[in-house]
Amino acid sequence: MTQEAMAWFEEEDEIGVIRCSICGVAVDSVEEALDCEWAPFFYEGNDQHGPACAGCSSALMKMDEFGEMEIKEEYRGKIHYLDEPLEDDGDYVFMGAIYN
């Protein structure tokens, strides 16, 4: 875990919840995200997104030559990112990756 990655997680943690930017699944703490092997951030081309849950990162990403997570080529441009927070009703449904 790099310092940059920790900083990213902590920024999310201040909001009170860490939410996968792809499927919207959420955990309550940095510790829980780390335990579940979330990726704190990742790249699609030059754009940085994150965090991503273990399911999305293992399905959609690969490690690049610099040790950063990046979206596999076949999925680039096909992922809808959840930039807007969902209503916090405590009942998140795992929708899986959203393909066009």
Ligand SMILES: [Zn+2]
């Ligand atoms: Zn996810």
